[in-house]
Amino acid sequence: xxxxxxxxxxxxxxxxxxxxxxxxxxxxxxxxxxxxxxxxxxxxxxxxxxxxxxxxxxxxxxxxxxxxxxxxxxxxxxxxxxxxxxxxxxxxxxxxxxxxxxxxxxxxxxxxxxxxxxxxxxxxxxxxxxxxxxxxxxxxxxxxxxxxxxxxxxxxxxxxxxxxxxxxxxxxxxxxxxxxxxxxxxxxxxxxxxxxxxxxxxxxxxxxxxxxxxxxxxxxxxxxxxxxxxxxxxxxxxxxxxxxxxxxxxxxxxxxxxxxxxxxxxxxxxxxxxxxxxxxxxxxxxxxxxxxxxxxxxxxxxxxxxxxxxxxxxxxxxxxxxxxxxxxxxxxxxxxxxxxxxxxxxxxxxxxxxxxxxxxxxxxxxxxxxxxxxxxxxxxxxxxxxxxxxxxxxxxxxxxxxxxxxxxxxxxxxxxxxxxxxxxxxxxxxxxxxxxxxxxxxxxxxxxxxxxxxxxxxxxxxxxxxxxxxxxxxxxxxxxxxxxxxxxxxxxxxx
Amino acid sequence: xxxxxxxxxxxxxxxxxxxxxxxxxxxxxxxxxxxxxxxxxxxxxxxxxxxxxxxxxxxxxxxxxxxxxxxxxxxxxxxxxxxxxxxxxxxxxxxxxxxxxxxxxxxxxxxxxxxxxxxxxxxxxxxxxxxxxxxxxxxxxxxxxxxxxxxxxxxxxxxxxxxxxxxxxxxxxxxxxxxxxxxxxxxxxxxxxxxxxxxxxxxxxxxxxxxxxxxxxxxxxxxxxxxxxxxxxxxxxxxxxxxxxxxxxxxxxxxxxxxxxxxxxxxxxxxxxxxxxxxxxxxxxxxxxxxxxxxxxxxxxxxxxxxxxxxxxxxxxxxxxxxxxxxxxxxxxxxxxxxxxxxxxxxxxxxxxxxxxxxxxxxxxxxxxxxxxxxxxxxxxxxxxxxxxxxxxxxxxxxxxxxxxxxxxxxxxxxxxxxxxxxxxxxxxxxxxxxxxxxxxxxxxxxxxxxxxxxxxxxxxxxxxxxxxxxxxxxxxxxxxxxx
Numbered sequence: 001x002x003x004x005x006x007x008x009x010x011x012x013x014x015x016x017x018x019x020x021x022x023x024x025x026x027x028x029x030x031x032x033x034x035x036x037x038x039x040x041x042x043x044x045x046x047x048x049x050x051x052x053x054x055x056x057x058x059x060x061x062x063x064x065x066x067x068x069x070x071x072x073x074x075x076x077x078x079x080x081x082x083x084x085x086x087x088x089x090x091x092x093x094x095x096x097x098x099x100x101x102x103x104x105x106x107x108x109x110x111x112x113x114x115x116x117x118x119x120x121x122x123x124x125x126x127x128x129x130x131x132x133x134x135x136x137x138x139x140x141x142x143x144x145x146x147x148x149x150x151x152x153x154x155x156x157x158x159x160x161x162x163x164x165x166x167x168x169x170x171x172x173x174x175x176x177x178x179x180x181x182x183x184x185x186x187x188x189x190x191x192x193x194x195x196x197x198x199x200x201x202x203x204x205x206x207x208x209x210x211x212x213x214x215x216x217x218x219x220x221x222x223x224x225x226x227x228x229x230x231x232x233x234x235x236x237x238x239x240x241x242x243x244x245x246x247x248x249x250x251x252x253x254x255x256x257x258x259x260x261x262x263x264x265x266x267x268x269x270x271x272x273x274x275x276x277x278x279x280x281x282x283x284x285x286x287x288x289x290x291x292x293x294x295x296x297x298x299x300x301x302x303x304x305x306x307x308x309x310x311x312x313x314x315x316x317x318x319x320x321x322x323x324x325x326x327x328x329x330x331x332x333x334x335x336x337x338x339x340x341x342x343x344x345x346x347x348x349x350x351x352x353x354x355x356x357x358x359x360x361x362x363x364x365x366x367x368x369x370x371x372x373x374x375x376x377x378x379x380x381x382x383x384x385x386x387x388x389x390x391x392x393x394x395x396x397x398x399x400x401x402x403x404x405x406x407x408x409x410x411x412x413x414x415x416x417x418x419x420x421x422x423x424x425x426x427x428x429x430x431x432x433x434x435x436x437x438x439x440x441x442x443x444x445x446x447x448x449x450x451x452x453x454x455x456x457x458x459x460x461x462x463x464x465x466x467x468x469x470x471x472x473x474x475x476x477x478x479x480x481x482x483x484x485x486x487x488x489x490x491x492x493x494x495x
Numbered sequence: 496x497x498x499x500x501x502x503x504x505x506x507x508x509x510x511x512x513x514x515x516x517x518x519x520x521x522x523x524x525x526x527x528x529x530x531x532x533x534x535x536x537x538x539x540x541x542x543x544x545x546x547x548x549x550x551x552x553x554x555x556x557x558x559x560x561x562x563x564x565x566x567x568x569x570x571x572x573x574x575x576x577x578x579x580x581x582x583x584x585x586x587x588x589x590x591x592x593x594x595x596x597x598x599x600x601x602x603x604x605x606x607x608x609x610x611x612x613x614x615x616x617x618x619x620x621x622x623x624x625x626x627x628x629x630x631x632x633x634x635x636x637x638x639x640x641x642x643x644x645x646x647x648x649x650x651x652x653x654x655x656x657x658x659x660x661x662x663x664x665x666x667x668x669x670x671x672x673x674x675x676x677x678x679x680x681x682x683x684x685x686x687x688x689x690x691x692x693x694x695x696x697x698x699x700x701x702x703x704x705x706x707x708x709x710x711x712x713x714x715x716x717x718x719x720x721x722x723x724x725x726x727x728x729x730x731x732x733x734x735x736x737x738x739x740x741x742x743x744x745x746x747x748x749x750x751x752x753x754x755x756x757x758x759x760x761x762x763x764x765x766x767x768x769x770x771x772x773x774x775x776x777x778x779x780x781x782x783x784x785x786x787x788x789x790x791x792x793x794x795x796x797x798x799x800x801x802x803x804x805x806x807x808x809x810x811x812x813x814x815x816x817x818x819x820x821x822x823x824x825x826x827x828x829x830x831x832x833x834x835x836x837x838x839x840x841x842x843x844x845x846x847x848x849x850x851x852x853x854x855x856x857x858x859x860x861x862x863x864x865x866x867x868x869x870x871x872x873x874x875x876x877x878x879x880x881x882x883x884x885x886x887x888x889x890x891x892x893x894x895x896x897x898x899x900x901x902x903x904x905x906x907x908x909x910x911x912x913x914x915x916x917x918x919x920x921x922x923x924x925x926x927x928x929x930x931x932x933x934x935x936x937x938x939x940x941x942x943x944x945x946x947x948x949x950x951x952x953x954x955x956x957x958x959x960x961x962x963x964x965x966x967x968x969x970x971x972x973x974x975x976x977x978x979x
Contacts, residue, residue, distance in 0.1 A: 039595055043815040045588065046575045046597055046694040048729050078811050080858070082835055089814020148819065276858035278867060281701035281808055283730050 003240050006205045006213060007172045007232065008164035011179055012157045013189040014133070014197040015058045021132050021156035022049030022092065029195045033138065033149035041135075041153045043087035048282050051076075055156035056286065058188035059099050059130050060296045062158060065186050065303055066125050068103025070293050076130075076283045080276040084148050085135035093159075095277045098129035099286060100158075105182065106305060108323055109174040112229070123175050124163040131157050152196075158188070164203065164213070169232035173225050176200055185304055185329040193223045200228060205249070206239045214239070215249040219256055219263060231256035235263045307332050315339075315358035324366045330380030335365055337387035342394045360394055368408075372415055385414050392421035400481055406430040434481040436488065442475050443485075443492050457493055468493065496521065497657040498975065501566060501714045504660055508555055508565045515555065515565030518660075519548035519609050522567045526612065526658050529979060532639060535653040537572055537630045538580045538613040547609045554607045562717055564607030569659035571650050572613035573620060574705075575694040576600045579610070583696045584618040584628040584646075587816045587823045587842035597694020598726045599663060599705050606721045611659050615649030618844045619813065620670055620698040622646050623916040624906065627846040632903055635678060636976040637942050641900035644674030644916075650708045651678035655976060661709035661718055665695060667702045668801050669896075669920025672932035675708055676895035676945020679934045681962065681972060682708040683715045686952050687927035688733035691726030697812040699805035700731075702924040711972050712933060712962035716740040719955065735953070743960040749783030751961060754888030756791045759919055765898040767938035772894050775935040775946045775965065779892075782964055787888045791880040796873050797922035798914055803857050803870035804925075809847075810854025816842065849910065878926040885951040890961050894919055895932040895945035919947055929955045933962045934971040943971075 020027055023040035040047045063070045077095035103125040110118045135153035137146050160179065166172045180198055183189040191198050200223070205216040219235060222228045234256075239249055252265045279285075302310075304326040311322040326332045339361045343354060369390070373379060393410050396402045402410060402425055413424045425431055433439060446468060447454055457464040472485055496504075496513065507513050523541050530536050544567070551565035575581050575593035577600075582588045596604065603610070617627040625633040625648025633648040635641040636656035643652040647664030651674035654662050664671040666684035675682030683706045690705040697703060707718030719740045726732045753776065760769060776786060818824035818838030825837035843851070857866035884891060896916055906913045923930035928949055935946035946965075950958035966972050 042820055044575075044594070044821070045581070045583065045591070045696040045815070046593075046692075048693055050728060050730055080811050080814060082814065082817060084817075084819045084831065087815060087820060089817060090811050274860045276811070276855065276860075276863075278807060278811070278858055278863070281699075281731075282697075 002209045003206050004209055005167050005236050006164045006207065006216075007166040007168075008203045009162045009166070009172060009175060010201040010203070011160045011176065012133075012199045012201075013062075013160060013179075013183045015055050015156040015158055015188055016190055017052055017054040017058070017156055019052060019054075020154035021052050021055045021130065022154055025154065027155050029192075031151055033147065034151060037135075037150035037153065041087065041150050043089075049092060049280075051283060051286070052156060055130055056099070056288070057296060058156075059128060059158050060288065060293060061186050061300055062128055062160070062183065062188055063100035063103060064293070064297050064300055065182060066103035066105050068125060068128070069101035070288060071097060071099055071101060072288055072290075073097065074099040074129075074286045074288075076280045076286065077277045078280045081273050083134070084146070085137050085150070085153065087135065087150060087153055091132060091134065092280055092283070093131035094129035098127045099288070100128035102126060103128075105175070105178055107171070107174045107178045109171050111168075112170045121165075121171060121174075123165045123171075126161045126163050128158050128160045131159055133157050164205075169229045169236070172202060172232055173229050176228060177225060181304065181327060186300060187329075196223065199223055202228060202232060204232060204235045204239070206236060206243065214243075215251050217249065217252045217254050217263075217265075219254050220266065222256060227256055227258055230258075230261055231263055234261055238263065301329065304329075304332070311358070314354070316355045317358060317362055321359075321362045321366065325362060328380055330383075331365065334380060334383070334387050335361055338365070338391045338394070341388050341391035342398070357394070357398065360397065364390065364394065368411060384418070389414050389418070389421065396421055396425060400434055401425065401432065402430050403432050403482055405478075406432060429479070431479065432481045433476055433479045434484055436484060439472075439476070439480055439485055439488050440492070442480070443472060443488050446471050446475065447492055454493065458495060465489070465493070497525070498973070500711060501563065501660060501709070501717045504566055505560075505562055505564075509560060515548040515551040515567075515609060516545060518565065519544055519567045519611065522611055522659055525656075529636075529656055529658060532979060533634045533636060533652050533656055533658070534631050535615055535633055535643075535649040535656065535658060536569065536612040537582060537584070537615045537628075537649070540579065540612065543578065544609055544611050551607045551609055559607075561606045563603070563721055565609065566660050567609040567611045568603060569611050569614045569650055569653045569662040570600065570603075571647055571663050571665055572616055573665050573696045574600050574663065575696070576610060576613070579613060581613065581696070582630070583620070584616040584630060585843065585847070586629040589629065589823065591822055593694075595694060598691035598728065599722055600694065602721050602724070608721070614647070614653055614662060617646035617648065617670075618847050619696070619809070620646040620665060620667055620703075621809070621846050621850055623669070623673055623913050624901070624903075625649065625674070626903065626907060627844055629844060634903075635900045635942070636979050637679060638900065638940075639979065640902050641942060642677065642903055644677035644896070644900065646670040646674075647682075647708060648674045651675055651680055651682070654678070654680045654708050654710060656979060657975065661707060661714050663705060663718075663722070664708045665698075665703055665705045666920075666924065666930075667698050667704075667805060668924050669917035671706050671708055672920050672930055672945065672947060673896050673917055675932040676934075676947070677900040677943065679937075679943030679945075679971070679974060679976075680708060680710055681712050681715050681931070681933045681966075682706065683719065683931040683955065683959070684923070684929060685719060685723065685955050686733075686929045687924075688731050689735075689929075689953075689955070690722045691724075691729040691732045693726055693728040693732075697808075699808040700812060701808060702801075702805060704924070711966055712931075712959050713741065713744060713966075715931070716744060716956075716959045716963075719959075738956065740956050740959055743956045744963040746960045746964075747783065748779065748961060748964050751779070751784040751890065752787050752888040753779055753784050754787050754789040754884050754891040756789050756794065756884070756891060756893060758791050758794045759893030763897050763915070763918065764894060765938070767940075768894045768896070768898060768944050771936035771938070771944035772892070772946055776892060778965060778968060779961070782968060784961075789884045789887055789891065791877075791884060791922065793873060793876045793880050794922045797877060797925055798918055800870045800873045800877070800925060801917075801921045802853065802914060803866050804874065806850040806854030807858050807867055808854070810851045810858065813843075813847070813851060818842070846910070874925045877922050881922075881926045881928060881949075881951075889951075889954075890958055891949040893947050895947040896920070899938040899940060899942035899944055923949055928952060929958060931958050931962055933965065934974070935969075936971055937974075943974075
């Protein structure tokens, strides 16, 4: 019997505002416990929430980036429950009237198994709403007691809820990665998963083909894509095994244990809270004018999808290259800047030279630059070379001043010491000889000195060509333009 | 001096007939003598009060005085005031020292007023008799066996007994107007959103509104001038031009249309009260006002609607009192849930627990639509009734409360009887309108009767004008309790 997997995600993205969603306390990560807990954060009697406009702006920008409807009026509601890290005894969230309505996102799925081909899929986003984060319980800080750190209480979150449109762990991970890239791309979330800035809850159910949806279990708080994949794989298998053995799935909230790779129920539906949602009377409904939405739209950067299209259509880059270049906005911006600098002063964005230069830029970025970043544990935001520096080198490759192997030397120096490609070429003597007279003279000399080998070559021993190239390169101290050298050598040897 | 108006006190201070320190001491002495009987204040701090008075005297000497500089006021114990114990009438906050100032406190501090102390109140402002206070019942200075009304009963008692020049109160369903009526003083609840709720401990956020309680409409206007104004820390605070509420006090009343809702004069109203109110209306007619019969057909639903919505909000607002960060925590408990249950069971009084339970119930899954949503719909109908009425009249008048002050313990066993004490005031909060109570005579038992005035949104100045003109023609507001 064939099983179908149905997956939907709820992602909590921490919005990158300086201050909390309802107060002026700082949201900076890692401060001493309770040093960023102001009167509102600790819910002193009499304090009131005041909405941070920056959080609203970011939510709207997200909505626009996924083509969603922005609600002209949305409402903040109280979600009531008791927990020590929830100082008011309720969380301010949005319930039946969220700020962002239905939208969608195209994801590129790379199947995890076999030799299945990558494919595109559209995942619908049900809604996204603003809410405040809770604080943290700190265990073990005080003997026999649980501490409460309210620094995080009131941090703005955008909860992004997808439709159950994903049918494999690969699709769920691809969706999460695309979303992660998007929120960073538009600058509304730093995406730091270790610090909890991007947390995923995954709803998983299975069903036999053609049957109605099965009962779902929700895997809470996954903070890495690797764990997400492991957790889904385990959970799916567990559900299938349970059903095949005649068991039933109970709706439950579960946790993934990275140590064992297993999922465990945290609470079942019977323990589910009645949150007693009602509109927060301390906050007015959030009214958003069409003008404000347009202002937010104007502030949005060019989105990854548009950029990918531009790369494939204007520069004939492959889908693979376009994807890799738009993995982050920093990467794509680096590419654009580097390309523009390399093409200047006579930019020809489309057509022959533009395509060639674009391909060269892409190859260097996806290849050498990414590899070096990886090796050094860096990313694009901490990249030691600038687009201008890389372009300085690419220009010299394009005009044949340096060979590819010379370029690798230049790149190493640029990476380690900085500076300017031309100066490095000069200082290291990497300029290749492209003076045909000089190369001809050098080739003539070799032919004269190796008459015997020349005769062998001419009698049909083609393999000797490499021997002559080697000699000529050595004689030029490696600086001869390889293409030119080949051409001249071939002609002279032919006699 | 203790019968002087705020204007007279201000003049006396300006003319150096008395210093703020002397005036403050005068009131502190009266409080020391009478508070053991009345229990109007729960927290006093003479040192702090006198220090403020000294600072006020310096302001006066430097010529920086404002209208309320140096005047000793009493603050309801619902307002957080830095360094002052702020209990909200509850064991839950018995030892809570506020680390910040409420907007209202800040405004009075900036005006140079003196804080004489924190006044007693029903626990978390839930009550109409001041009997639910953890710190004991407050007595009515007109008859110490009678209640002062609530929840701002301490403030009303203190103003009536001349223990302060004026006081602050808050009004969620009548908590300024009803005690003002029962103690024979003037009190105004302004339009919702006029006075910032920042630092005022929330009971029902969409209804709570602070206002002054004083001996005359003119004093109320001067107090209101200090209390109102936009505050960005309260999202429901209205962005309006600051206005001078004394500006229209002396306008003639000729042509003023007074609406009399027939529902306010139906069964349930004591004869004594009805007679006083009718006499007051007659007085207004003498002053040139005309009477219009109006109807507020949905006002009969105000009490049930209120007792769905206010507890709903309260059940959530009071969740922060959980024993975790501040306030009362039970001494012995076995785990987290036990700690919550015991702390809240021991920290809250019976009326507060009753309302938390009602509120939790009406918000519960399966009941929300039938209670909370339905109540919100009726709330809109009630507001529409008023809107229709104000096309026919300028001010609505009627009784503030159906009876004069009842005796302590009289309604303790019957919450519904207690709730009906606010039957004429609650609709005003549901609509967010300004309302006021002024003294309009005495019942046969010698206890004061209040006349309620209800104005259209932001028509406080007009309402104060009507109240002031009545007080120029009558002397009910100048009567003082003689027995204490």
